[in-house]
Amino acid sequence: MPKKTKVLLTKGHAVNNGDMALVYALYTALEKKGFEVSIATFHYEFLKEKYPDLPLVRELLDYNLITGATFIKKIFLKINYLINKKYKKFDVYISSPGGYLNSYYGLKKSLLPLVEAKKSHKKTAVYSQSIGPLNERDISLLEKYSKFIDLILVRDNYSKECISSINCSSSILQTKDAAFLLEPKKSKADPNSKLVAVSVRSWKHDNRNMEHYHNLIQNYCEKVLEKGYDIEFISTCQGVKGYVDDSITAEIIKQKIIKSNKNYQESIHIDSEFNSYFDLVKKLNTKYCFVIGTRLHMCILSLINGTPAFNISYEVKGKECYEYLGYNSYSADFNEDISIALSKFEDFISNYKNLKESLYDKIYEIHKESKEHLNEFINLMKMS
CATH class of the missing domain: 3.40.50.2000 (Glycogen Phosphorylase B;)
Known part of the structure; x- marks a missing residue:
């Protein structure tokens, strides 16, 4: 051998x-x-x-x-x-x-x-x-x-x-993002689920304004809550001592929402524990009707697991990814004008169920491209 x-x-x-x-x-x-x-x-x-x-x-x-x-x-x-x-x-x-x-x-x-x-x-x-x-x-x-x-x-x-x-x-x-090498799945979530996952983060490079970002996420969340959905803040980065913890930012935004309307308190939950990769993927495949994601791979993992995701792009990588996916209308800038960002988000909420129906085929197409690029990589590197 x-x-x-x-x-x-x-x-x-x-x-x-x-x-x-x-x-x-x-x-x-x-x-x-x-x-x-x-x-x-x-x-x-x-x-x-x-x-x-x-x-x-x-x-x-x-x-x-x-x-x-x-x-x-x-x-x-x-x-x-x-x-x-x-x-x-x-x-x-x-x-x-x-x-x-x-x-x-x-x-x-x-x-x-x-x-x-x-x-x-x-x-x-x-x-x-x-x-x-x-x-x-x-x-x-x-x-x-x-x-x-x-x-x-x-x-x-x-x-x-x-x-x-x-x-x-x-x-x-x-190539494309390497996560698309993962086998895509169809969602196993209850079709009647009214739970929305929200991923946030702090970002202070490029003269980004965190207060504007907090207001943007607050507006998104309030729009979701107005329509009768519940919210769970959850992220790819949380629950590890000495590492970035996005639940801190989530708590800031939660308190802003509650200060605006105390009736929303029972409809907002923050998952601040460490979720293993496998546990997070299972939740994204089975638990949420859609995702609002600032972390790009919160969005990508959601899409791979059959759950529509609206992207907030803090770096160019988010915008570029949603561009080649053909979902650029479902991506807003981290500091985008709130009225424009809300208009995009309204369109997403109105269309996410239709998006869910076509999601597997779209992601499978990118998955096949990614595997072809891997083969090309192996050949160029003369690894076998």
Whole structure:
């Protein structure tokens, strides 16, 4: 029997169920192709307890370092890579799908593991990423590090344009969001369900106005409540100590709604507990009539599981995704004029049941494209 190619998905933040959706989708898709796949993640101890059956590996920088200085992290990462037998045994290193190659989060810590792997003559790639916006410093860094990356997959037109405008040494392939590698499902929710899921988040980059955003979500929620629906605030990011918790933002908005109308108090619930990826997916498939999602993967997971989702786009990635899905009329900007945003939302509420009927076919079409792009990726990387 020929030896299986060993693949490591690096840079996982799988406590975020959006990120878990991405790495799990790519992990399962590659496993079906016959590769031996592991997932390197931060919050390793917590996640190993929650997902004992997944092949998790501790990410190289998943330690409480005394200093946060970049040069210290770089030295630590290099030494850890050299002595970490578990991390060094792989043939192919793929930086996990997502939206972290921009100037909000910093490129160095994302790409340095690939640099070290390439120096050890491994195959390296970045899968299904949003690229940008990038400041001049990060453009220079990406140009420098791209010499160590064989292939970069981008997940939308904006990202393709961004990376095409710089001197990138990697080969480039355009795909869709990696979560669409997951098999789509039809909703199993009660057709008469009147429960709406609402996903919120805090976002202060790009001079975004949080007060305006709070007012926007309040207006959406009040519109839902006026029509006799109940609301459950739930997110891909919550319930993990030391990590982002969107239920804090949900509580702010809930109190604004109650202050406006106390009669709504019993109709609003906040789920603030950690839901495993599998538990969240089950809820999205069986519990809600539709979703209002600020977190992009709250929307994508809803759509994959047969539940219509209205998107609030805080970065370009949300707008781009809904554009190629053909659902751009069901996406509003994070700081959009409230009257325009409400008009879009009214159209969505009026049409979500019809949307639900055609949802599976639309998502299955994107799913097939994603699998074709995976095959192209494997061929370009010469992985088998």
